[in-house]
Amino acid sequence: MPPKTAPEKTQAEVPYSLLEYSAIFKKPIVEAFGTPAILIAAVLNALEPWGFALDGVEAKTHTEKLSEYAVIFRRSAPPGLSLTLGLGKVVVTAENLVWAEAEHFIAQMSAALNAILQTGRAEVQSQQVHMGMHIQLKTKPRKDVTARLLDPVAFTILDGEVKFPGIILFHDKSSIVIDASLAHANGLFVRIAREHPPEATLQQLAEALHKDEEQLFNVLGLEGIL
Amino acid sequence: MSALAQLAHIEQPRVPPPYGAPPKGIWPGEQPTSQRKRPRPAGAFEDIYGQRVKWEAPSDSGIKGLEDAYVFEDRSAVAAFIGENRLRGLLLQARGPLAAAFGEAAVKTLRLVRDDEGFRTLFCLVMVPGEMQEARRALRLFDQQWWVDGCGQAAGKLNFDFELV
Numbered sequence: 001m002p003p004k005t006a007p008e009k010t011q012a013e014v015p016y017s018l019l020e021y022s023a024i025f026k027k028p029i030v031e032a033f034g035t036p037a038i039l040i041a042a043v044l045n046a047l048e049p050w051g052f053a054l055d056g057v058e059a060k061t062h063t064e065k066l067s068e069y070a071v072i073f074r075r076s077a078p079p080g081l082s083l084t085l086g087l088g089k090v091v092v093t094a095e096n097l098v099w100a101e102a103e104h105f106i107a108q109m110s111a112a113l114n115a116i117l118q119t120g121r122a123e124v125q126s127q128q129v130h131m132g133m134h135i136q137l138k139t140k141p142r143k144d145v146t147a148r149l150l151d152p153v154a155f156t157i158l159d160g161e162v163k164f165p166g167i168i169l170f171h172d173k174s175s176i177v178i179d180a181s182l183a184h185a186n187g188l189f190v191r192i193a194r195e196h197p198p199e200a201t202l203q204q205l206a207e208a209l210h211k212d213e214e215q216l217f218n219v220l221g222l223e224g225i226l
Numbered sequence: 227m228s229a230l231a232q233l234a235h236i237e238q239p240r241v242p243p244p245y246g247a248p249p250k251g252i253w254p255g256e257q258p259t260s261q262r263k264r265p266r267p268a269g270a271f272e273d274i275y276g277q278r279v280k281w282e283a284p285s286d287s288g289i290k291g292l293e294d295a296y297v298f299e300d301r302s303a304v305a306a307f308i309g310e311n312r313l314r315g316l317l318l319q320a321r322g323p324l325a326a327a328f329g330e331a332a333v334k335t336l337r338l339v340r341d342d343e344g345f346r347t348l349f350c351l352v353m354v355p356g357e358m359q360e361a362r363r364a365l366r367l368f369d370q371q372w373w374v375d376g377c378g379q380a381a382g383k384l385n386f387d388f389e390l391v
Contacts, residue, residue: 015293015301138297140391141333141353163331186297186333 009223010140015184017133021092021205023113025122028087032120033069040071042119043085043112050108051075083112090116099210099226106202124198129205131213135222136187145220146178146188190216288314295321296350297335304336307348311383316376320350323372327364328352352388361388
């Protein structure tokens with residue numbers, strides 16, 4: 001019997017990714033915004049060691065809805081990282097994070113979130129992580145990589161040639177979209193979303209995301225640096 | 227482009243107010259269901275696919291417009307070479323003739339190749355799943371219809387070929 005050989009992996013690169021973390025508060029922290037200076041100072045103090053400065057702080061106050069009122073902390077160098085604090089939630093967005101920097105990122109965001117929870121007296125109701133990434137395939141057409149995810153019957157729903165078979169899967173607390181990238185040739189656009197309980201730590205959220213990404217690469221037969 | 231990608235322009239359901247209206251189905255008005263609405267992103271990912279947001283990823287201006295047409299092998303080195311040798315314009319122009327000869331769906335990879343004397347050339351390699359004869363015919367068509375006139379501008383720094391897959 002010939003030895004089993006693993007199917008050849010498709011070389012892949014992630015040229016662009018965007019992570020979004022959201023913590024939804026149990027109740028709006030209206031009182032904390034009564035004197036926002038204290039809250040802003042606490043968050044800025046927590047973030048300053050990580051490259052955030054006063055110049056990167058914006059107040060979005062000209063809104064009709066109180067829920068849209070927010071203070072945005074942007075890191076200037078390197079750019080691509082921001083924390084938006086509103087009355088009902090805090091949202092962190094980060095571009096092109098790599099797993100080698102995960103500990104560093106978790107440490108700075110933990111510092112900021114602790115400042116918000118303590119100074120703003122916020123209580124977290126739920127946490128969500130969304131990861132969107134463009135994955136460029138180097139050695140195989142993207143259509144060939146995703147075609148086997150769908151039952152052939154699916155291809156008969158509409159007539160004509162299928163240009164790209166993508167999928168959307170909804171689970172109880174998570175979802176994934178695999179689409180053709182609009183930005184990168186022969187690329188996939190993947191969005192993974194997962195809801196987490198309030199008590200989960202950022203470390204646990206990161207581990208869950210890493211596992212999801214690894215599983216994505218395994219299922220698609222991809223090889224590359226996440 | 228994929229069907230899914232094209233759905234991105236369809237108006238997406240709005241993010242529900244955090245403490246308000248009852249949840250609705252994913253496609254309002256089309257799914258009469260009381261199914262609980264999925265967790266929705268709060269910030270950058272405002273539509274269900276999230277791809278409209280930031281899909282124009284910041285990139286080196288020297289390769290602007292090339293990212294969605296070519297696969298980059300060794301991204302930074304290829305981007306630098308394109309910039310140094312001002313090949314962006316030619317590569318932009320080549321998209322149409324390449325599609326005409328090899329088909330819209332053909333994957334085109336940009337790869338830097340160094341010869342024995344150290345001279346570097348950027349190769350655009352078109353992945354062809356068919357047979358050798360078919361690939362040669364397509365390349366000949368491309369050469370005759372466009373590259374013969376354009377190769378002078380490349381000064382030997384750019385070439386086109388195919389790779390059977």
